[in-house]
Each structure stands twice: as C-alpha cells, then as structure tokens.
Amino acid sequence: MNILRFAVITAFFAVLPFSHIPAFAASYQKVKVFACEPEWAALAQEIGGDKVEAFSATSATQNPHYIRARPSLISKVRKADLLICSGASLEVGWLPVLLKKASSDLQPGSPGYLMAANLVTMLEVPVVVDRSMGDIHPEGNPHLHLNPYNLIIVGEVLADRLSEIDPGTASSYKNRFQDFSSRMQKAISRWESEAAELKGKQVVVHHKSFSYLIDWLGMKGVGALEPKPGIPPTASHLKNLLQQLRNSPADVIIRTPYDPAGASEWFSEKTGTRAVVLPYTIGGDSKSGDLFALFDRIIALLK
Ligand SMILES: [Zn+2]
Structure with a gap:
C-alpha cells in the first residue's frame, strides 16, 4: 500500500513539471503555416526552416481562383498558427469558408493573418469595378508572386509575424530572412541580365x-x-x-x-x-x- 502510494506520489511529482510544458512548448513545436498557394508555403519554409511546417492548400496544377473548401482543408486551417495567401480576392471563392472554421489567431487583424496583396504595389487596379462583368480581379491583379521583389517584401513581414507568434525563434527568422533576401537579390540581378x-x-x-x-x-x-x-x-x-x-x-x-x-x-x-x-x-x-x-x-x- 505504502509502496503504491509512494509510486503514485512519485509519478504525480514526476509528471507535474511537464504539465506546465504546453505554456513553454510554443518555442519547441513547429509553427504550422497554412499557405493558400505553393509560392507562400515555399517562402514560409525559406524563412522558417525546420521551425516551420508549411502546407499549401492548392497545387501548381490547380487554379487558385477555384478550389473547393473541402473538409481536409478545414482540418488543416483549424490547426494552423499562421495563414498566408495572395489576397485581393484570389481566394474569395473558398477562403472565407475556411476562415469561419479557423481560430481567432487567424482572423483579419491578427499576426496570424497575412495577405501579400496588402503589402505590395498592385497592378491593374480597376478604376471602376463592375462585378456584373464577371471580372475576378476586382481589387487589382492578385498573381503578384511573379515579381521576385515582392517575395522579399512579403518575406520580411512574414519573418516579423513568425517572430510575434514564436518569439523564442525570432533571431533565427530574422537571420534566415536576411539570408533569403541577399540570395534573392543576387538571383534577381542574374535573372535581369539573362532576361535582358x-x-x-x-x-x-x-x-x-x-x-x-x-x-x-x-x-x-x-x-x-x-x-x-x-x-x-x-x-x-x-x-x-x-x-x-x-x-x-x-x-x-x-x-x-x-x-x-x-x-x-x-x-x-x-x-x-x-x-x-x-x-x-x-x-x-x-x-x-x-x-x-x-x-x-x-x-x-x-x-
Ligand atoms: Zn486571376
């Protein structure tokens, strides 16, 4: 009996310190990034390295304007710590449905909600929007990742957001962003001369x-x-x-x-x-x- 009680008490105290771990665990666990498109998942992986686990809702063979908010995506977005998308209505057909199921940390205004279109200079912004004409770019052109300078702009904000969500890893996000930015700038010079x-x-x-x-x-x-x-x-x-x-x-x-x-x-x-x-x-x-x-x-x- 005494031995059993001792065992129970020992087990209790052995477990007790670990019961506090969830509060500290954020700096050990990977930040889960839900990206709407593959380019943003790739950018998150560049900035986050092994501290981030990035998932893309769409693949390169899917038109990001039109996918279905299927249950597997809802389950992914529910577990996510950060959402990164192109924005500007690119995902208007499916993202709002997913966001309804996501936590308050992923809602507009939170550090976990990042829309690239809010950060860069948009092209083809219409002077007058006539939705009856069926134009699916009502806020300007959302396919903004194909200017590599935009990846640097978005990457810097992404590094800040990751740091807010996971402060223990902030210096790594900053360093990785700086490394990404300098590799990207070198590559941009090369591409610009190759494409002259x-x-x-x-x-x-x-x-x-x-x-x-x-x-x-x-x-x-x-x-x-x-x-x-x-x-x-x-x-x-x-x-x-x-x-x-x-x-x-x-x-x-x-x-x-x-x-x-x-x-x-x-x-x-x-x-x-x-x-x-x-x-x-x-x-x-x-x-x-x-x-x-x-x-x-x-x-x-x-x-
Ligand atoms: Zn489009």
Whole structure:
C-alpha cells in the first residue's frame, strides 16, 4: 500500500513539471503555416526552416481562383498558427469558408493573418469595378508572386509575424530572412541580365496570371485570350485579338499548367506564334522545385 502510494506520489511529482510544458512548448513545436498557394508555403519554409511546417492548400496544377473548401482543408486551417495567401480576392471563392472554421489567431487583424496583396504595389487596379462583368480581379491583379521583389517584401513581414507568434525563434527568422533576401537579390540581378533580351517582347496570355512577370522583365502584355479575367475565351474575342495583332504579332503566347490549352493552341496555329506553358508556381513542372528554380525555369522557357 505504502509502496503504491509512494509510486503514485512519485509519478504525480514526476509528471507535474511537464504539465506546465504546453505554456513553454510554443518555442519547441513547429509553427504550422497554412499557405493558400505553393509560392507562400515555399517562402514560409525559406524563412522558417525546420521551425516551420508549411502546407499549401492548392497545387501548381490547380487554379487558385477555384478550389473547393473541402473538409481536409478545414482540418488543416483549424490547426494552423499562421495563414498566408495572395489576397485581393484570389481566394474569395473558398477562403472565407475556411476562415469561419479557423481560430481567432487567424482572423483579419491578427499576426496570424497575412495577405501579400496588402503589402505590395498592385497592378491593374480597376478604376471602376463592375462585378456584373464577371471580372475576378476586382481589387487589382492578385498573381503578384511573379515579381521576385515582392517575395522579399512579403518575406520580411512574414519573418516579423513568425517572430510575434514564436518569439523564442525570432533571431533565427530574422537571420534566415536576411539570408533569403541577399540570395534573392543576387538571383534577381542574374535573372535581369539573362532576361535582358526579353525586354519589349510582346506577350499574349491566356489569363492575366503573368502581369507582374511581364512588368518586372519589361515585356509588353498585348492581350489576353480571356476577354476579362475569369471569362473563358470566346470566338469573337479571339478574332478581335487576331485582328488587333495583325500588323504587330505577339512574340509568345503563355499559359499556366492549369489553363485549358485550346485557345492558346488555336491562336498559335493562326499566328505562327509559339505557345508556351510556364510553371507559374512551385511544382509547375519537374524543374521548378523552389522559388529560385521557378524563376530560372520561367526565364529559360521564355528565352
Ligand atoms: Zn486571376
């Protein structure tokens, strides 16, 4: 009996100190990042290293405008400590449903809620928004990660947010961001010189997924196969675009891995202009495994 009581008491005191661990555990556990798109999961992994576990809700073969808020995503977002998305209505069809199920730490205004579009200079912000026209870029173009300078801007804020959530690891987040930023700036100089020959080249896109890339590299967006972002190509729109480019043909037609091929291929056949699938984000092809490889690949394919 006494031995049993001793054992119980010993066990109690042995367990007691550990019962306090949850309060301190935050600095030992990985910060769980729920990214809406693969580029933000990759950025979180760059900044967080092994202190962060990043999950992406969409893959490179899925159109981030249109996925379903399926139960597996709800379960992921519930466990997340930080949410990072492009924002500007890119995820308007599914993120609000997920956010309803997420904790108060992930709601707008919290350190755990990070929308890239709130941090960078937006392109194609409409002067007048007419939603009846079906434009799915009502707050400007949300495909902003394809200007690598934006990755540095978002990365710096992400490092601050991770530090707020996990103060014990703050110096690591800061150092990793500085390392990422300097590697990215070196890579940007290299990409800009490699892509110098692309300046002024005329680009037709399927959807306006590449506006930030076109703007960064000094290329010229001369048309989209979609009459408006989110409206599938129509015969009359394609004919008008053909007519418009008759005297000054495009140099390349680009689309993402998830855009349907039909309109690109039709336009390519009619004009003799090369149609190219660019990876768009991490995993968009077998060679685009991280943020640096993604731009290497995009520039190589455009050249
Ligand atoms: Zn879009």
